[in-house]
Amino acid sequence: MPGWSGLEPFVGSKVPVEELQEKIHLAISRHANTISATGSHELEKQWYRSVEDNLNKLDEFQRCVSRVSSALGRQIQEERDHLRSKIKKDVDEMATSASQRARSVQTQTVPMFASDITTLALIWFEIPSLEKHTSQRLQNVLSDVSARQDGASFLFDLGRHLQEGVAEEGDASDGTMSRPTAARRLVSELKQYFRAVDNLQYNRATQKMQKAPDACVSELRSKSIESDQEMPVDSQDLADGLRTFLAHYGRMYDELKRDELDISKVLAKSRARVSELLQQHSVGWHVDPKVVKQDIPELLAYVFMHYTMTSTNDAYLRLVAGAIAEGKDQDLEAGIRTPHNIQVLAVLRFFGFGDKDAGPMLANQLVQVETGGGKSLILGSAATVFALLGFRVRVVCYSNDLSKRDESEFRQTFTDFGVLQLIKYSRITTYSEDLVATLGDTRSLTRQLLQGDAPVAPAPKHHDLPEVLLFDEVDVFMSPSYLGKTHDLMARWHHKHLQDILRELWARRSEVTSLNDASLLCDDLRSSREYLGLVRSFKDAAYVIDTQVASMCTSLYEYMQKVPPIPYFDDAQQCVGYKVHDAIDCAAVDGYKTAFALLANHNRLTNASQKLDENLAMLVPCGQFSYANINPSYIFGVSGTVAQLDMYQRAEVVRYGILAYTTVPSVFGKSDFRFLEQDDAIKVFAATDYFQAIAVAIKQVILKKRAIIVFFESAPILRNFMASSFGSALPTSPQLLVEDLVHDEKLRRTKKAAVTGQITLATSVFGRGSDFTSYDSRLQENGGFTSCTPLSHARQARSGRVRGGLPGKGKKVPLVSFSMPMT
The missing domain is CATH 3.40.50.300 (P-loop containing nucleotide triphosphate hydrolases)
Structure with missing residues (x-):
């Protein structure tokens, strides 16, 4: 290896460098070949988890060896690519064979076809390094099936077989996925092909628990947030609202089953009704929900019918209509997703149904819904109705990933009803930050002030429409990143001297092992040409410059000592961010740690020069704004944990004007949830x-x-x-x-x-x-x-x-x- 010849003066005989290098190279080559051969053998045995493990071994081996020898690294990469190509070849051959059978005039038996695609599913789930390739080939196969004349019927039978009929093979106690598990997960992952089967499973779990409207209403309770005492509910009003909804929804459902209804008709009916309401009851550009309360169940029926139709494949709906017209298999109807009475009642509570002695305005409301009860459906449908009436709607939860998931699920509904621009999903902290942004460009004003220019404040951005806040889980208001915290606005001030100061600090990072070291380094910087030049150029900002340079030194110490919060470099987003719940937020900043983290990871940046220019700047405080300072027109939410709130948390909820909450029965019936018997928990x-x-x-x-x-x-x-x-x-x-x-x-x-x-x-x-x-x-x-x-x-x-x-x-x-x- 390089440098070994330097050892010769210290040993008694000459070191056979070339011979040792050759032996090491040969050993590395043989080891890479052994891993690749083992992976190929495991591929033949269909031990896909082990195949992935060997791919990972080759990846890690290649990374380690490449640091010493790029030639050996390429050789290992060839072994890895050879194994990957074998897997791809197997996938392509299986998929091609399955597609040919799918297009065949002869009817392919469901069990045989299910076995083929279950094997592809195992590769998809157990070899994630090739999941995109395998997933695409699987979807191509299923698209071929759906193109058949009997595609909808075949996919329904196939999905049911995948859910219940795939046979077990071998023992997967080491974590290897079993064939039945892969088959069931396949149905869940590719819902666009198996919506009817997914609906069937849901309906089996919920519709058998579906009770008459009066029975559902009788189990509903309203309680005080503060005292947990029961409050009066106008049960008749709620029952009337639910019956009105069921009448409108039932008529459309009958048309649907006769193949006399499509989405365009549903949308046309809803637009016509909303247009009437706007003409009769408009207040500016919106309609007061209390004034048109009697029309809410009809609007909600249109929204839920759209949900029914978009959650069920069009071809399957035609299949059901044909079967019913011929008096055939009525069980097919169970593959159509329909809303549960409990979900409808939750939305009706938002619009004031059941409120006794209600005033002229809607009352803020919270509904306790158990896990799996369709909280995202309740919020999505309520958001659509509010937006149809002309409200801006913000739907918040604690997690950015969950917000994206729920918004994606309802994006088609919002688009079809023409309200996409009125509805936004986000974390609650993002909502607060957006409210601050409507006050004007505070950062720009701050930079103008520092540079000695007279700040010109643009007009604040006011919205003409009132706003509704919908929330998922009440503890968004108790989040450590929200309650008692402020949105600290910082303006980035770019200057060549500032970049030089930050680079100089990074170059001398090894000198900073304590806060005292950081202070001494800061004193040294204050006599530098860059620092003195800044102070001379911006005399009025001398104090800000001095305090921020001190902050740079402190941040360098905290970065080197890994003082929380710790910055993470995100390769996918090409940025530095901080942990916020279950994600890395690249908009978050903690002093100058972000700048130092980018300098530390500059070799991982695809456009290092531009990124560093953007981030090597002075952070000037522009103001602090309380996250909790929100004031929407209405606040409504769903949560599974209201009853567990302590007295202080309840007081926080009351502060937002939410005085009562409603408990609704589970869509799955009376809960029999229990921990398994165990005395060692x-x-x-x-x-x-x-x-x-x-x-x-x-x-x-x-x-x-x-x-x-x-x-x-x-x-x-x-x-x-x-x-x-x-x-x-x-x-x-x-x-x-x-x-x-x-x-x-x-x-x-x-x-x-x-x-x-x-x-x-x-x-x-x-x-x-x-x-x-x-x-x-x-x-x-x-x-x-x-x-x-x-x-x-x-x-x-x-x-x-x-x-x-x-x-x-x-x-x-x-x-x-x-x-x-x-x-």
């Missing part, structure tokens, strides 16, 4: 045994052929566990679910978590709002999945009693775990 360990206790808990679960998800308080603690001797000795390789993953990868790992033998190590933010869904019948039979959370340790960490990612010496730490079945 909480165990207490010495702090020094913390990581060992987690590893033991994981091994016990995996030995029982179940799955486990461990929620760590933070990513550093998770990584400390992985770096420990206990983390490296787990029975199978775990997958990590952390905030800095790209969105698609988070979804993939979430869906993979509830598989027999799977170990998932996640940060705590994924403990809520994440859809951990099981398609694995063996997992259910073995007792479901186990969730493990060191809850007390999390509280100690927040209160400052934990140091260095572990509890202090002599501390006791409860490890809380529970097991439960999944659906």
